[in-house]
Amino acid sequence: MSEKIYIGVDVGGTTIKVGICDAEGHLLHTFEGPTGTGKGTDVILHNIANYAREIVKESPFEWEQVEGVGVGIAGFLDIPRGFVKFSANLYIENTDLRGFLEQELQKPIKVNNDANVAALGEAWAGAGKGIDNCVCYTLGTGVGGGIIIGGRIVEGFASMAGELGHAAIVPDLEAIQCGCGKMGCLETVSSATGIIRMAKDAVERGDRTTLSSLEVITAKDVVDAAKVGDEVAARIVSRAAFYLGKSMATLAILLNPQYFIIGGGVSKAGDFLFDQIREVFEKYTLEQAKEGVKIVPATLGNNAGIVGAAGLILRG
Amino acid sequence: MSEKIYIGVDVGGTTIKVGICDAEGHLLHTFEGPTGTGKGTDVILHNIANYAREIVKESPFEWEQVEGVGVGIAGFLDIPRGFVKFSANLYIENTDLRGFLEQELQKPIKVNNDANVAALGEAWAGAGKGIDNCVCYTLGTGVGGGIIIGGRIVEGFASMAGELGHAAIVPDLEAIQCGCGKMGCLETVSSATGIIRMAKDAVERGDRTTLSSLEVITAKDVVDAAKVGDEVAARIVSRAAFYLGKSMATLAILLNPQYFIIGGGVSKAGDFLFDQIREVFEKYTLEQAKEGVKIVPATLGNNAGIVGAAGLILRG
Numbered sequence: 001m002s003e004k005i006y007i008g009v010d011v012g013g014t015t016i017k018v019g020i021c022d023a024e025g026h027l028l029h030t031f032e033g034p035t036g037t038g039k040g041t042d043v044i045l046h047n048i049a050n051y052a053r054e055i056v057k058e059s060p061f062e063w064e065q066v067e068g069v070g071v072g073i074a075g076f077l078d079i080p081r082g083f084v085k086f087s088a089n090l091y092i093e094n095t096d097l098r099g100f101l102e103q104e105l106q107k108p109i110k111v112n113n114d115a116n117v118a119a120l121g122e123a124w125a126g127a128g129k130g131i132d133n134c135v136c137y138t139l140g141t142g143v144g145g146g147i148i149i150g151g152r153i154v155e156g157f158a159s160m161a162g163e164l165g166h167a168a169i170v171p172d173l174e175a176i177q178c179g180c181g182k183m184g185c186l187e188t189v190s191s192a193t194g195i196i197r198m199a200k201d202a203v204e205r206g207d208r209t210t211l212s213s214l215e216v217i218t219a220k221d222v223v224d225a226a227k228v229g230d231e232v233a234a235r236i237v238s239r240a241a242f243y244l245g246k247s248m249a250t251l252a253i254l255l256n257p258q259y260f261i262i263g264g265g266v267s268k269a270g271d272f273l274f275d276q277i278r279e280v281f282e283k284y285t286l287e288q289a290k291e292g293v294k295i296v297p298a299t300l301g302n303n304a305g306i307v308g309a310a311g312l313i314l315r316g
Numbered sequence: 317m318s319e320k321i322y323i324g325v326d327v328g329g330t331t332i333k334v335g336i337c338d339a340e341g342h343l344l345h346t347f348e349g350p351t352g353t354g355k356g357t358d359v360i361l362h363n364i365a366n367y368a369r370e371i372v373k374e375s376p377f378e379w380e381q382v383e384g385v386g387v388g389i390a391g392f393l394d395i396p397r398g399f400v401k402f403s404a405n406l407y408i409e410n411t412d413l414r415g416f417l418e419q420e421l422q423k424p425i426k427v428n429n430d431a432n433v434a435a436l437g438e439a440w441a442g443a444g445k446g447i448d449n450c451v452c453y454t455l456g457t458g459v460g461g462g463i464i465i466g467g468r469i470v471e472g473f474a475s476m477a478g479e480l481g482h483a484a485i486v487p488d489l490e491a492i493q494c495g496c497g498k499m500g501c502l503e504t505v506s507s508a509t510g511i512i513r514m515a516k517d518a519v520e521r522g523d524r525t526t527l528s529s530l531e532v533i534t535a536k537d538v539v540d541a542a543k544v545g546d547e548v549a550a551r552i553v554s555r556a557a558f559y560l561g562k563s564m565a566t567l568a569i570l571l572n573p574q575y576f577i578i579g580g581g582v583s584k585a586g587d588f589l590f591d592q593i594r595e596v597f598e599k600y601t602l603e604q605a606k607e608g609v610k611i612v613p614a615t616l617g618n619n620a621g622i623v624g625a626a627g628l629i630l631r632g
Contacts, residue, residue, distance in 0.1 A: 076604055133473050147570065154465060156572025157449050160605040163569045168562070168600050171487035180602055246484070250566065253479045254463065256472025284484050286496055288392055289476040 005065045007052050008121075008310030010114065011073040013037055013089040016047055018055045019306030023314065025125025027307055031055035041092050048097075049104040068108035069101060070312030072117030072305050079159040082111035110312035114305060116153045116162055118263065119146020120315060121308025126300040127261045134259040135251050136298070137164055137244065139266035142179075143187040147255065152315055165191065167250075169243050186247050190240045192219035192266050198236045207232045223269040240266070241273055245280025252281070252289040263298025270297075321381045323368050324437075324626030326430065327389040329353055329405040332363055334371045335622030339630065341441025343623055347371035357408050364413075365420040384424035385417060386628030388433030388621050395475040398427035426628035430621060432469045432478050434579065435462020436631060437624025442616040443577045450575040451567050452614070453480055453560065455582035458495070459503040463571065468631055481507065483566075485559050502563050506556040508535035508582050514552045523548045539585040556582070557589055561596025568597070568605040579614025586613075 003022060010017040012035060020029040033051050036043040048071065056063050075087025082098020101109040112120075119136035123146075128134040132151045138144035145164025147154040154161045165187035166180050175184030176197075188194050199222045203212045209232035210225050211217055225233035248260050260281075267273070278295050285293075300307055319338060326333040328351060336345040349367050352359040364387065372379050391403025398414020417425040428436075435452035439462075444450040448467045454460035461480025463470040470477045481503035482496050491500030492513075504510050515538045519528045525548035526541050527533055541549035564576050576597075583589070594611050601609075616623055 149465060149470060154571060156605070157574035157609065158572055158604060158607050160568075160572040160602070161570065163602065163605065166569050166602050167566045169566075171489075173487075182600065182602060250483045250485075251570070252476075253482050254477065254567070254570065255470060256474055256476040258473035284498065286476070286479065286482050286498060288474060289472070289479065291474050293473065 003061075003065060004067045005061050006067055006310035006313045007055065007069040008306040008308065008312075009048055009052060009069060009071045010117070010305030010309055011035060011044070011048060011071060011090065013074075016051055017302075017306050018051045019303065019310060020055060020059055020061060021125070021307055021310035025121075025129075025307055025311060027303055029055060029059040029061070030303075030306065031058065035090070037090055041095055044090060044092065045095070045097065045100050049101055052101075052105060066107055068110065068313035069105055070110045070112070070117070070309035070316060071097065071101070072112060072114045072309040073097070074114045077111060077113055077159050079112055079155045082109060084111075108313060110316040112153060112155075112309075112312055112316060113159070115144030116146040116155070117308035117312065118144065118304040119148055119162065119261075119308065120153050120311045121300050121304035121306070122261045122263065122298050123148040123151070124311040124315060125307050126304060127296050127298050128259050131259045133255070133257040134261055135164070135248070135255065135257045136261040136263065138298075139191060139262065139264035141191060141193055143191045144264070147257075149255065149257075164247060167247060169247055169250075186243055189243050190266075195219040195222050195236055195240055195266065198239065199233070202232050202236065209233060219266055220268075223266075223272065227272055237269070237273065238276055241276035242280050245277045246284055248277070248281045248295065249284035252285045252293060256289050256293075258293060260293070260295045261298050262295065263301070263304060267297055319377075319381060320383045321377050322383055322626040322629045323371065323385040324622040324624065324628075325364055325368060325385060325387045326433070326621030326625055327351060327360070327364060327387060327406065329390075332367055333618075333622050334367045335619065335626060336371060336375055336377060337441070337623055337626035341437070341445075341623055341627060343619055345371060345375040345377070346619075346622065347374065351406070353406055357411055360406060360408065361411070361413065361416050365417060368417075368421060382423055384426065384629035385421055386426045386428070386433070386625035386632060387413065387417070388428060388430045388625040389413070390430045393427060393429055393475050395428055395471045398425060400427075424629060426632040428469060428471075428625075428628055428632060429475075431460030432462040432471070433624035433628065434460065434620040435464055435478065435577075435624065436469050436627045437616050437620035437622070438577045438579065438614050439464040439467070440627040440631060441623050442620060443612050443614050444575050447575045449571070449573040450577055451480070451564070451571065451573045452577040452579065454614075455507060455578060455580035457507060457509055459507045460580070463573075465571065465573075480563060483563060485563055485566075502559055505559045506582075511535040511538050511552055511556055511582065514555065515549070518548050518552065525549060535582055536584075539582075539588065543588055553585070553589065554592055557592035558596050561593045562600055564593070564597045564611065565600035568601045568609060572605050572609075574609060576609070576611045577614050578611065579617070579620060583613055
């Protein structure tokens, strides 16, 4: 067996997921173990290295076949140097992640942030397979994003590109403050957290909605209520969709990608959500910039991170 | 003399400007002649080819030194094919510009749109020299734009990227229709045309302004009045600056370029305009995405087009 393999590591706050991919991005083997958050930076770094060795041991592959190890991690990075400036959910700062792993594993190492990596996964081997230019949104607790041009992640001057969720898109009069400190970010209306906040506000205001009978409101509850005709819930989902569509209209005229790919929990709302986004996109986008452009759901689910991390070796 | 040279052609509605550059983007020789608009596509195409030959003849260089000819042209293009789908001010449509010039000149040919080419000129050899990631605005009759990532123009899937002037940025309630048909484009407020429109509206509304004494109002008149304390004029310039700053804040979080470069007639307003843009940018941009980022004036003036067109051969 002399096939080249690529290891992708997705470092989450609780779990580190590892995958082995071939050169086309097919996921051949997976492994996971605890991150060790709270036990100090050293423990997390050694876990990453150990799990990378472990997955190869328990797979039918040999260490010699490993072309490199890619790592996706949440936080502020210096991407070209593979350096973690600050990761809030891992309590890591000023850490030379690439240097450590190069030393430990003696393989080429690439590091990028989790949202960029998920975008690369979808672009390389998921919904955007074969599509060189795409923009990916991950609608979860926040709105993650990644921009792929010419098959590669746009990193930006200070590794800050692709933060789609923090583009100020809600007009000042309606804007609320985002977790990032700025006003009117896309994330404040189109993330699960944003949807839940709007629902709670509506219930507190006394709006007539079935949501007011729930003890805990989830984004799925809001979508489900909207689907069966709850007008308040429908208005909330429409608002989330409106600003996603507006964001895509702006990106269409700035970058003119071929695909917009939407993943994350909120995207499971399906065509009910997608059709509203498409309608807004259609309305706000210049004719020539929407020709042939598609808005599609992500296909890799939770594996986008490990596949994309593996892809960093070929495309990073 | 065996130095390699690069020819850049800037095809305007009235004049075709041609330049010879060296490999560093120094402009070594220029030439210009009438475009021949209105005399048919053939005349324009032959003029481009003839002027490219002519400039070399009257220069100290030999045709053998020419590494290629780049052409910047206004209109909707298929950039990879060098094909002009439609150019409104030249009355050209469905024309294989690259094919024609390859045949006539027997040199590598690259074609791109005028705004992208001006951006490349500034990025390659002007205000952005040595800076790999920058976004350029040209504030003239419209708002032209070009995005440079990794030293190269972002073209987009259907050659529609970089249309900064047509990003919908003015909130719906205050938006007016743009020439492109869409509402609230940056161009409606931050171009010379936009500034003049806002001034005329103010005069018609009866606002107290020195502009009301003018028979014809130019953008320069509005800027000059604002500089000497005319409040109505100042409000108009602030509005133009506000949406430019907001546009840059959005781009900072999407692409995180190192430089924003502003050229075109309106940019001559200087620090009076730039300081207001910087203030808005500062306010609306995430801390990490503005670190080390600069907003600077273009330096090549009207030569950006020919320098950038020459640059297409090396960077296109």
